[in-house]
Each structure stands twice: as C-alpha cells, then as structure tokens.
Amino acid sequence: MDRKTFLLSLSAVGVGLSLNAAHMKPGKRKKLTKIGIIGLDSTHAMAFTKAINAASQQNGFAVVAAYPFGSRTVELSKERIPKFTEEMKGIGVSIVQSITELLERVDVVLLETNDGNLHVQQALEVIRTGKPLFIDKPIANSYQGALRIFEEAKRYNCPVFSSSSLRYIDGLEALDKRQIVGVDVYSPAHKEASHKDLYWYGIHGVEMLVALMGPNCVSVQTTEVEGTSIYTGVWADGRCGVLRGIREGKEDFGGTVYLKDEIVRLGNFKGYQPLLEKILSFFETGISPVPQEETLAICAFIDAAEKSKNKGGKVIRL
8 A cells, every 4th residue: 555545544434643654665565563442432442443443554553452441430431332342343453442452462551541540550550561652541540640650661671752742743753842932722622521621622632732832831820711711821931821621612722822033823733644654753763743741730820720720710830
C-alpha cells in the first residue's frame, strides 16, 4: 500500500489520520512492533488502531491486542466499551482478559482509558515491565498521581510519554516561545463528576497554554459563570495566560498568542495525526517529545484551578 492508497483508506473509515513519511519507507521492512491498548472507552483507541494497522506492513507497527477496561463506573465508558470491543474484534485485534495477559503479547502500550483515576494503577503494571508507554490525557487525576508515575518510570527505566493532541494544533509548534508575552486560549471544558474539572476535557486547553507559556506558572485563579469558566495563570516572569473553558454555545479549540512584535492566532485543530506521529517516533526512540516538567505543570495548574474554584475564586499559589 503506497502513501496515497493509505490516506484514501483512512478517509474511507472516517479516521482522518495519516502517518509521517518517515514511518512509511516503501520496500523497507522491519521487525513488527506489537502495540497493546489498555482501555476501549476512548475514541482515540479506535482511531489510532485503524490508522496504524492500515499501514502496518510499511510502518512496522500493529495494534495486536486490547484490554477493554477502561472505567466500569463512568457512564460514557459503560456505553463505549462493549461497542468498541466488538469493533476491535471485527478488525482482527485480540481481546484479552487482563493487563498481565496483554503485556505478555506486546512490545509497547497505549493507555487509552478515559478515567484518569485508573491511570496510576494501570500505568504501574506496564512500567514495571519497562515497556514504552504512552498515556493519553489525562495522565492522572492529580499532580501527585502524575508524579508517582514519573518516579516509578525512572525507577524501572521505563519510557513514558503523555500529551493531548491539542499540543500539536496548527501554528503552535512553529512559534518562538521566547517571544511570547501572553496567551489566550479556548477549549471545550465539559465536566465529569469523578474528575477535577479540567482533567476531564478542559485539559486540552491547559496543554495548549503550558506548551506555549512553559512550566513556571506560579498562581491560578478560577472565575466561574454560567456556561463557562475563566482560568487565569500568572507565570514566574510576570506573564499572564488565560484559558476559557467552554460548556455552552459553539465549541472549538484555538487561541491568540501575543508576541513582542506581532499577534498570532492559532490555526485549526485537524485531528490526531500529529500526535500519532509523535507516539510512533517515541516508541522507536524511547524519548518523550514532551518534557516531564511540562506534564507535571499541567497537573499543578489543574489542581490549583480546582482549589480556586472551591474557594470561591481565590488566587491559589502553586
């Protein structure tokens, strides 16, 4: 299958993903890297699997097994898991009964469970084998949970990478971060009772904010009104970054970046392709493209935003 045929096949299944040409070298075959998935309650699990397996002979990766659970309590997960389990079976992916069984069959792991409360427990099972692990957003449901994952990963010398796909929205990576004086971003921010507010969906916006501003946020204030929340962060050098979390009205991702000599509007979010390319590269190299400090800074921001909300909008120092 050449690149053109591959792209057409993705369009046909409605995935809207392509893989970097670096992963598709015609005529060059390499040993197949077997990917396992934990959690079939995320649309990412299906999208990633279809994209990767459509070109497995060229890119050297294939999703071969999946453990469906996943949350057993979140309503959205209870709806999705049976449906996605059958879809996975239909495209030839083996369904296993435990993470232990999964790890016996695969080389690397995508942790796609929607419920961040389960991520520490599930991630540690993988980390203790040393197999490279991508953890989809959120990495956990607290800063302490994320920190434990990274500490255990260091202890077992296990490569770990976590990110939202919005880190790779058009235009963000190309900006000279040294020239940024402030940022306003927006993102859908629907809530789930089992999670601190921004860990469920608004984490996409926090990912953009920290990717642009860097990890040194020193205070956060949450302002809540009907249909939205405004999260204002101040960084150690005095710069200000703002996230509008949308819960009513038109939803989209984007933002405005204020540079020293121009104002730039971020481009469109075009799907999972850029993130998937980063994941496959990570599986090859074992090197995370996102510094651990930034992932932890995202969690610290969210924890502080939750505390500010609970204290009626008080400014919270990190």
